[in-house]
Amino acid sequence: MWKKILNYIFLSKDKRYQSRLSTSTTSEAFFEELLLSPHHQWILSNKYLSRSFWTLVEKIDQNILQKLTANKKKLLFIQASGRLSCALSSIENSHIIIIFPDLYKILTSAAPDRGIAILLHEIAHLALDHSYKIIDPMQAQFEADKFAAMCGYAKHLKDVLEEFPDNPDCQDRIRSIQGYL
Numbered sequence: 001m002w003k004k005i006l007n008y009i010f011l012s013k014d015k016r017y018q019s020r021l022s023t024s025t026t027s028e029a030f031f032e033e034l035l036l037s038p039h040h041q042w043i044l045s046n047k048y049l050s051r052s053f054w055t056l057v058e059k060i061d062q063n064i065l066q067k068l069t070a071n072k073k074k075l076l077f078i079q080a081s082g083r084l085s086c087a088l089s090s091i092e093n094s095h096i097i098i099i100f101p102d103l104y105k106i107l108t109s110a111a112p113d114r115g116i117a118i119l120l121h122e123i124a125h126l127a128l129d130h131s132y133k134i135i136d137p138m139q140a141q142f143e144a145d146k147f148a149a150m151c152g153y154a155k156h157l158k159d160v161l162e163e164f165p166d167n168p169d170c171q172d173r174i175r176s177i178q179g180y181l
């Protein structure tokens with residue numbers, strides 16, 4: 001499916017938004033909108049990357065996709081290449097997820113599942129309005145992990161967290177994820 005959508009986007013680049021896939025599901029329409037954004041040409045530039053993002057979108061419940069883009073809100077994936085820090089002034093009416101080089105590397109690889117698990121976790125924070133709620137930070141992590149687990153990525157998320165054996169928070173999260181495996 002992602003190939004069909006990619007072909008469609010390449011063919012219709014000059015007449016953006018003029019016509020749409022006639023039989024779009026929410027996932028397809030969401031993916032198409034995502035790739036047509038000038039902010040996301042970097043995703044389109046690599047076939048592994050665009051496939052990873054299609055897999056990501058496909059795993060998210062359609063109601064959540066609709067919620068993320070309610071009131072014309074945009075979901076932006078911004079690639080950050082700096083190593084030390086990066087400052088981002090918030091862009092009005094957008095959700096922003098920063099993609100750091102390590103994550104980029106996983107997403108462009110032939111085995112991107114750990115990267116998709118990380119993105120599902122981040123999307124959960126947005127979908128569950130964690131930044132607008134008074135919530136214990138660890139509780140927010142558990143909820144976001146549960147979301148990724150419910151999308152079928154419990155094992156891959158656990159694999160990511162196991163890369164931090166000295167971090168007690170990660171160990172707590174692993175214990176909680178075990179319940180979804």
Ligand SMILES: [Zn+2]
Nearest residue numbers: 121125141144
């Ligand atoms: Zn988190």
